[in-house]
Amino acid sequence: MSGGARAVLLRKAPCLPGTVATIRLAVPADFPAIAEVERAASRLFAGTHMDWAVNAPPTDPSWLAAAWGRGWLWVAVAAADGRVVGFLMATPLAQDLFVQELSVHPDLHRRGIGTALLAQAAAAARKAGCAGMALTTDRTLPWNAPFYARLGFVLQERPAPALRERLAAERRAGMDPRQRCAMRLDLRDVPPDGNRASF
Numbered sequence: 503m504s505g506g507a508r509a510v511l512l513r514k515a516p517c518l519p520g521t522v523a524t525i526r527l528a529v530p531a532d533f534p535a536i537a538e539v540e541r542a543a544s545r546l547f548a549g550t551h552m553d554w555a556v557n558a559p560p561t562d563p564s565w566l567a568a569a570w571g572r573g574w575l576w577v578a579v580a581a582a583d584g585r586v587v588g589f590l591m592a593t594p595l596a597q598d599l600f601v602q603e604l605s606v607h608p609d610l611h612r613r614g615i616g617t618a619l620l621a622q623a624a625a626a627a628r629k630a631g632c633a634g635m636a637l638t639t640d641r642t643l644p645w646n647a648p649f650y651a652r653l654g655f656v657l658q659e660r661p662a663p664a665l666r667e668r669l670a671a672e673r674r675a676g677m678d679p680r681q682r683c684a685m686r687l688d689l690r691d692v693p694p695d696g697n698r699a700s701f
């Protein structure tokens with residue numbers, strides 16, 4: 503993949519109009535609102551093969567605290583009322599930044615917030631010297647693998663060991679391995695063409 507293709511996501515953050523939402527680092531006072539966003543966002547899975555996710559418990563606050571402590575937890579705040587309407591939680595994984603959770607409140611789906619959260623994390627990961635961003639997701643639901651693919655994430659048919667272990671942990675937790683996949687966005691070789699100035 504060319505550097506230009508890799509840079510797609512890095513160019514996306516400025517596409518979120520400030521009239522919709524803004525992205526900032528989370529603070530612990532955001533944790534209850536983050537849990538609510540996650541609960542509400544999971545309703546998108548109702549009636550799909552991931553119906554079980556609708557009633558899954560939200561992320562353990564200790565995980566949020568760990569991500570917050572490392573500076574890898576962002577929230578989207580709605581311009582209209584200051585509500586937290588999205589979040590992205592990440593953790594280092596080998597040379598990459600691994601996206602553990604990404605959720606946006608359904609009231610504001612498809613307005614560019616999820617993309618902007620990913621773009622913010624990608625910019626921070628790049629600045630921190632990460633080689634790429636990685637994640638695991640559902641192969642077919644349109645807001646999972648196809649959404650990430652549009653942003654330049656590449657399906658990993660032979661994931662690196664750390665990423666493979668993530669898939670194995672999901673399998674042990676009861677997820678269907680045929681539906682799951684690993685994806686990765688390479689952040690190296692992105693041309694220094696001013697993308698950084700966008701953040």
Ligand SMILES: CC(C)(COP(=O)(O)OP(=O)(O)OC[C@H]1O[C@@H](n2cnc3c(N)ncnc32)[C@H](O)[C@@H]1OP(=O)(O)O)[C@@H](O)C(=O)NCCC(=O)NCCS
Binds near residue numbers: 607644645
């Ligand atoms: C994935 C998620 C965070 C995306 O948030 P978002 O703010 O809607 O994302 P964006 O507006 O930046 O991009 C949305 C894109 O996702 C895809 N998408 C999202 N919802 C979709 C739907 N119901 N049907 C079809 N495509 C959909 C489309 O490609 C869409 O782009 P488009 O609106 O231009 O067609 C959000 O759908 C969500 O919270 N889902 C539930 C939790 C989840 O699946 N998290 C990811 C786990 S790996």
